[in-house]
Amino acid sequence: MVTSEGYEFDAATAVVSSGKGRWVGAITPGWDIGGNANGGYVLALAGRALRDLAQRPDPITVTAHYLAPAPAGPVEVTGSVVKAGKRFTTVTGSLVQDQREVLRVLATFGDVSVGHGNDWIGGPPPDLPEPSACEPRDTFNGAVPVPLMGRLDVRLAPTRDGSGVVEGWFGFADGRPADTLALLLAADAFPPAYFTLGRGAGWVPTVELTVHVRAVPSPGPLACRFTTRFVQGGFLEEDGEIWSSDGRLVALSRQMALTPRV
Amino acid sequence: MVTSEGYEFDAATAVVSSGKGRWVGAITPGWDIGGNANGGYVLALAGRALRDLAQRPDPITVTAHYLAPAPAGPVEVTGSVVKAGKRFTTVTGSLVQDQREVLRVLATFGDVSVGHGNDWIGGPPPDLPEPSACEPRDTFNGAVPVPLMGRLDVRLAPTRDGSGVVEGWFGFADGRPADTLALLLAADAFPPAYFTLGRGAGWVPTVELTVHVRAVPSPGPLACRFTTRFVQGGFLEEDGEIWSSDGRLVALSRQMALTPRV
Numbered sequence: 083m084v085t086s087e088g089y090e091f092d093a094a095t096a097v098v099s100s101g102k103g104r105w106v107g108a109i110t111p112g113w114d115i116g117g118n119a120n121g122g123y124v125l126a127l128a129g130r131a132l133r134d135l136a137q138r139p140d141p142i143t144v145t146a147h148y149l150a151p152a153p154a155g156p157v158e159v160t161g162s163v164v165k166a167g168k169r170f171t172t173v174t175g176s177l178v179q180d181q182r183e184v185l186r187v188l189a190t191f192g193d194v195s196v197g198h199g200n201d202w203i204g205g206p207p208p209d210l211p212e213p214s215a216c217e218p219r220d221t222f223n224g225a226v227p228v229p230l231m232g233r234l235d236v237r238l239a240p241t242r243d244g245s246g247v248v249e250g251w252f253g254f255a256d257g258r259p260a261d262t263l264a265l266l267l268a269a270d271a272f273p274p275a276y277f278t279l280g281r282g283a284g285w286v287p288t289v290e291l292t293v294h295v296r297a298v299p300s301p302g303p304l305a306c307r308f309t310t311r312f313v314q315g316g317f318l319e320e321d322g323e324i325w326s327s328d329g330r331l332v333a334l335s336r337q338m339a340l341t342p343r344v
Numbered sequence: 345m346v347t348s349e350g351y352e353f354d355a356a357t358a359v360v361s362s363g364k365g366r367w368v369g370a371i372t373p374g375w376d377i378g379g380n381a382n383g384g385y386v387l388a389l390a391g392r393a394l395r396d397l398a399q400r401p402d403p404i405t406v407t408a409h410y411l412a413p414a415p416a417g418p419v420e421v422t423g424s425v426v427k428a429g430k431r432f433t434t435v436t437g438s439l440v441q442d443q444r445e446v447l448r449v450l451a452t453f454g455d456v457s458v459g460h461g462n463d464w465i466g467g468p469p470p471d472l473p474e475p476s477a478c479e480p481r482d483t484f485n486g487a488v489p490v491p492l493m494g495r496l497d498v499r500l501a502p503t504r505d506g507s508g509v510v511e512g513w514f515g516f517a518d519g520r521p522a523d524t525l526a527l528l529l530a531a532d533a534f535p536p537a538y539f540t541l542g543r544g545a546g547w548v549p550t551v552e553l554t555v556h557v558r559a560v561p562s563p564g565p566l567a568c569r570f571t572t573r574f575v576q577g578g579f580l581e582e583d584g585e586i587w588s589s590d591g592r593l594v595a596l597s598r599q600m601a602l603t604p605r606v
Contacts, residue, residue, distance in 0.1 A: 142579075143552040143600045145407040147434050147452055149427045164448050165411045170551070172409050172448065174436065176426075186426050186434065187451040190551060191408055197577025200603065201501075202541055204508050204573035215370055246466050279464055289432070289452060290405040292554050294600050296576050311466035312593050314558050317404075317460025319596055331574050336598055338405045338556050341462065 089258035089268070090233050094123070097131040097305045103161050105131040109179065111154040113233055116226045118151040121288045122270030123230070128177040128187050131159035131319050136191035140262040144189040152177075152184045164188075194262065195298055207325035208249045208307040213237045216250055219273060235303070236271055238259045242243040246310040248275045251303040252324070260299045260326070262333075268304055269293045269322050269335035275310040275339065276318055284342025286318070291337040302327030316341050351520035352495055353529070356385070359393040365423050366490055367393040371441065373416040373493060378488045380413040383550045384532030385492070390439040391528050392450050393421035398433040398453035402524040406451040407554040414439075414446045426450075456524065457560055460570070469570040469587035470511045475499045478512055481535065498533055503540045508572045510537045513565040514586070522561045522588070524595075530566055531555045531584050531597035537572040538603065541551030546604030548580070553599040578603050 094110035107130075113123040125146045133141065161175030170192040177185040210216065216237035219228065238250040252268040253260070260268065274286040305325040308319050322335035356372035375385040383453075387408045395403065423437030432454040439447040472478065478499035481490065500512040514530040515522070522530065536548040567587040572580050584597035 145450055145552070147405075147426070147450060149429075149434065164409070165445065167411075172411065174448065183427065186436065186450060188407055188409060188436070188448060194577055194579075197579065200543060200575070201577070202508075202543070202575040246464075250460060252461075281462060281464070290407070290554075290556075291596070292407060292552075294552075294579075294581060296574065296579060312558065312596070313462070313464040314593060315456055315463070316458075317459065317556075317558060321557060326487070331576060334598075335575070335597075336554070 089254065090256050091186050091254055091258050091264060095127045097127070097134070097159060098242045103135065105159040105335060106156065107131070107156050107159065108156050108163045109152050109154050110341060112229045115228050115230055116156070117153055119154070120230045120270060121148055121291060122267040124152055124177060124185055124209070125291065126263055126266045128159050128175055128185055129230050129263055132161050132173050132175045132187060132189055133165065133191060133263065133284055135161045138191035138193060140172065140173050140192055140295050141266060141274045141293065142190045142192045142194065143292065143294050144187065145290065147186045148288045149186065151181050152179050152186050157178060175288060185303060194295055203331065207305045207329060210239050210249055210251065210315060211306055213251045213303055226316040243278060243280060245278050246275050247307065249307045252306050259301050261306055262298055263296045265295055265299070265324060265333040266293050268324055269333060270337070272308050275308045275320055276313065279313065282342050286339045289338045289340065291335065295332065296334065297330045297332045297334045298327035300328040300330070304332065313341055349515065349582055351524060353520050355514055357392045357593065359389070359396070359421060359521040365397065367421045368418065369393070370418050371414050371416050371546060372452065374491045377490050377492055379415055381416070382397055382492045382532060383410055384529040386414055386439060386447055387553065388525055389419070389448055390421050390437055391525055394423050394435050394437045394449060395453060395525065397423045397425060398431050398435050400453035400455060402454055402456045402557050403451045403555065404432065404454045404456065405554065405556050406449065407529060407552060409552050410449045410550045411448065412444050412446050414441050417441060419574045431579045449599070452598060456557055465593065469567050469591060472501050472513065472567050475513045475565055492533070496533055505540060505542060505556045507508050507540050508537050510534050510540060511569045513563040514568050521563050524557045524560055524564055526553050527557055527561070527586060527595040530568065530586055531595060532569060532599070534570050537570045537582050538575065541575065544604050548604060551600045551602065553597065554594045557594065558596065559594045560590045562590040562592070563587035564593065575603055
């Protein structure tokens with residue numbers, strides 16, 4: 083497990099037990115987009131408390147329903163064990179700010195490093211230009227300030243108009259290695275693939291985000307691909323693949339979000 | 345909404361309120377695979393109770409964590425509202441049998457028929473042979489009895505070895521039209537796409553299943569495609585697309601499951 087000493091991500095997701103199944107922490111300034119904390123960051127914060135609760139290293143499958151935007155400030159996480167089994171522990175939890183629930187989570191934790199072989203990989207990692215040849219995210223949108231990008235080193239490959247695909251590299255600005263907790267953030271740190279469809283670039287609020295962690299990342303930047311295929315009735319899905327530098331798939335993600343108001 | 349009169353699915357998912365946030369029902373014989381109730385059926389049973397709780401017609405995004413297999417017999421569903429908003433209601437619930445929790449659910453309900461236009465559909469429905477030219481599921485596996493298939497009319501298109509793809513038609517044996525509740529069942533009613541990979545065909549236990557409902561199905565069989573791309577470390581994902589006969593995408597699904605013991 084990555085040490086929590088000295089890195090911004092670990093400070094910003096630190097939680098302190100305040101009783102059985104209760105933790106306090108803070109949504110830290112600088113992890114936001116236009117004043118509201120990034121959804122992946124908030125999930126990682128809740129995920130750190132729930133990982134403590136589960137007493138297993140990896141968030142195998144985590145689902146969050148987003149209930150309210152969250153500015154910087156103190157938060158409380160509450161959680162309870164649903165089932166502690168031989169191989170997995172399933173937990174549920176909630177992140178609350180000023181008596182308003184921000185996030186409800188249902189998650190199963192385990193250890194992804196103990197799995198057997200017999201693997202079958204039906205597709206390659208994204209074929210990306212070197213990070214130095216990609217564009218930092220902070221210059222991608224223009225309009226809305228993205229302070230989050232001061233914490234991260236997200237580099238975007240060139241997009242193709244109308245593709246519904248955004249690809250690029252994910253890392254931390256301060257060089258923190260990615261662990262499986264950081265994958266919850268990586269799953270929601272890119273500009274919406276919806277923006278490539280030429281239908282405006284307003285806020286795309288996440289209703290629900292599910293992340294499947296499939297392996298522990300090796301050191302180095304993560305190669306990511308996010309795809310939106312179906313925009314219908316005001317809803318869209320965004321599917322993510324996250325690969326580490328050793329060519330292993332480390333996470334899949336899918337979110338359901340609302341299209342921007344037109 | 346489809347009337348609940350006289351159809352097997354409605355009888356098998358019927359729930360009766362037994363107090364505030366409590367319902368009783370029964371896992372009905374004949375909806376199983378080898379004695380354990382199908383996971384999509386159990387989710388639809390819990391989903392019917394939670395739909396009552398949410399007081400909104402459609403399960404927009406539903407996540408279930410599977411905690412124990414469930415034979416036929418009485419069950420209790422408990423549920424509580426997480427947030428009742430202007431457009432959506434988020435609920436959580438649990439299905440318990442003999443004091444053992446079978447399923448924990450986190451779900452957001454709403455009305456998928458009120459969405460605005462501006463759609464963008466980045467892929468076609470599966471190109472299937474007519475239902476009469478497809479193979480009923482009950483003869484697909486051979487080994488394990490699939491009583492569930494007496495309730496359903498699932499017809500499989502020819503599979504390609506090594507593809508990781510299973511396609512076919514979903515309907516009810518008694519002709520019940522599919523509504524958005526039935527999509528929870530359809531998402532888990534096909535043989536695992538994993539079976540096409542030639543690595544055995546044992547039990548593929550679902551850890552977590554998420555279904556996004558995207559539209560109300562039109563009458564007629566549903567065209568379905570299920571794909572597994574990444575088998576790694578003992579885990580696999582299976583992604584589903586479900587389309588109705590008017591060519592509309594009606595649901596996306598993704599589950600995380602365990603590979604069979606080898």
